Amino acid sequence: MVNAVWEDLIGQESLVSRCKAMVASGRVPHALIISAPAGAGKSTLAEILTRALLCTHGNAPCGICSNCQKVLHGNHPDVVRIGISGKNTVVSKSVEQIISELAVKPYEGGRRIVILEDAHAMSLAAQNKLLKSLEEPPEASILLLLCDTLSSLLPTIISRCAMLRMCRVPTRDLAQLLVNRWGMMTMRAQVIANLSDGWVGRAMQMARDDSIWQIREEAFAVLRYLSSPGGIFLAYQHVTPLRARWPQLISFWQTILRDCLLEDASLFIHKDHAKDLAALRSRYHDGALRRKCASLIRAEYDLAQNANPSLVMDSLLLDLMAAE
Ligand SMILES: [Zn+2]
Numbered sequence: 001m002v003n004a005v006w007e008d009l010i011g012q013e014s015l016v017s018r019c020k021a022m023v024a025s026g027r028v029p030h031a032l033i034i035s036a037p038a039g040a041g042k043s044t045l046a047e048i049l050t051r052a053l054l055c056t057h058g059n060a061p062c063g064i065c066s067n068c069q070k071v072l073h074g075n076h077p078d079v080v081r082i083g084i085s086g087k088n089t090v091v092s093k094s095v096e097q098i099i100s101e102l103a104v105k106p107y108e109g110g111r112r113i114v115i116l117e118d119a120h121a122m123s124l125a126a127q128n129k130l131l132k133s134l135e136e137p138p139e140a141s142i143l144l145l146l147c148d149t150l151s152s153l154l155p156t157i158i159s160r161c162a163m164l165r166m167c168r169v170p171t172r173d174l175a176q177l178l179v180n181r182w183g184m185m186t187m188r189a190q191v192i193a194n195l196s197d198g199w200v201g202r203a204m205q206m207a208r209d210d211s212i213w214q215i216r217e218e219a220f221a222v223l224r225y226l227s228s229p230g231g232i233f234l235a236y237q238h239v240t241p242l243r244a245r246w247p248q249l250i251s252f253w254q255t256i257l258r259d260c261l262l263e264d265a266s267l268f269i270h271k272d273h274a275k276d277l278a279a280l281r282s283r284y285h286d287g288a289l290r291r292k293c294a295s296l297i298r299a300e301y302d303l304a305q306n307a308n309p310s311l312v313m314d315s316l317l318l319d320l321m322a323a324e
Helices: 013-025 042-054 066-072 092-103 124-135 155-159 171-182 186-195 200-207 211-226 231-261 271-283 286-304 309-321
Strands: 031-035 079-082 112-116 141-147 162-165
Touching: 013 042, 013 162, 031 042, 042 066, 042 112, 042 141, 079 092, 092 112, 092 124, 092 141, 124 155, 171 186, 171 200, 186 200, 186 211, 186 231, 211 231, 211 271, 211 309, 231 271, 231 286, 231 309, 286 309
Parallel strands: 031 141, 031 162, 079 112, 112 141
Antiparallel strands: none
8 A cells, every 4th residue: 555645645635634633632433434535635644644643653644663664564453454356335244343342342443443344335224333332432433434325324424424525726736736736638637537526536646547548549430430321330340348447537528529619729628630520520519519428427327226237338429420
């Protein structure tokens, strides 16, 4: 694991101040919810906070003391991480494990920290089981619940936890950050800032993934095929091998059509594809472009809801091809 520091949590300055104050005062709630969408950096925050809570040096987390090192290497005896590893729900059995882990007296850190990675996936029965433990928390134990969507948690769970809510960074600031801090080209930084929807963790993941630019070229290629007679078969051929990347492909189409709807070319995300954008604008009027945007949002939603991906893509390609 990377030796991340508070300063790496860009855009989360007020949250970081709260966490630092909490650690410095020693008054830490027995249960905390870290809330943000997937890929926003919840695990990084949980990891830094865990080290800060166990660190024996002044400037916590120092990253070099024995406690910090053990947390970094995943072998601290007082830190337990529980995830769902490929399953869809956190069942009562996992919560029983959480409760028994919280009850163990700390071996060396002075605190026992249990991290539940996918708290939003807890079944109702699992949440009800956890409630009792939240009402009577064991001494010296801290539970960190990492949650993608708060709406999945019972209000009674939420009300018994302190809330650490991560926030978005405006896309313009995020693009600037990618240019200044990671030396990224402006065009690429703008694309990634928009695709990541202002979440720094997602942007960082994308910035490390060179294949994303190939997906962008495919996104433009498929739109070109769909604009030519009989091109839908070529479009199918191109999208089929990219199945695992369809959510990203859909995000690219959204940003491409967004560019097509803008009057001011200086605001385009895909400035380097001006010719493709002009061709799309001349082929489809604004009403048709807006309908295609709506189809993309629907497809994104359907895929997230586990609809049959092939059916979603079939219908989407037809919508993207439609002249009206
Ligand atoms: Zn330390």
